Amino acid sequence: METLKLKSNAFDEGDWIPIRYTARGDNVSPELELVGITQNAKSILIMLDDASHPIFPNYNHWVIWNIPVQKVIPEGIPHGKYVDSLDGAIQGIAYGRNRYKGPKPPFKAIHTYVFTVYILNCKIDSAPxxxxxxxxxxxxxxxxxxATLSGKFQSGRC
Structure with missing residues (x-):
């Protein structure tokens, strides 16, 4: 498997996720940059999971698929089952129902959130x-x- 790197201009690996990208802030998805996408790629799938959820490990916050192959996934993916600005990419059911739902742990708790990007050799025939x-x-x-990118967030953190 060829190496893929996932970066963001919003935060570095393991750093604090800015409040703008959380459900305590503007609740917009951060820009994601993919470095080293294979030439055989046909589509992109992204998931966001709360890796620290005490009851439901890797609790899913966001899932979006059939994103056209591109190096930069823009900030602020619109809500909805289908994303016209991404050629009809599909957002599924997660904590954010058909939309991005950023970090929102209980006050004082520090949770780690993981963005996972899958580069696929096909589009996925799947309903929202x-x-x-x-x-x-x-x-x-x-x-x-x-590839993955993790960050942490604590509600109420200054």
């Missing part, structure tokens, strides 16, 4: 009512590359 587990089953055998 699908969830993370449905998509993970559908992409089995179609993942060309994978």
């Amino acid at each position: 009512n699908n969830k993370k587990r449905d998509l993970l089953n559908r992409i089995d055998g179609h993942v060309l590359q994978l």
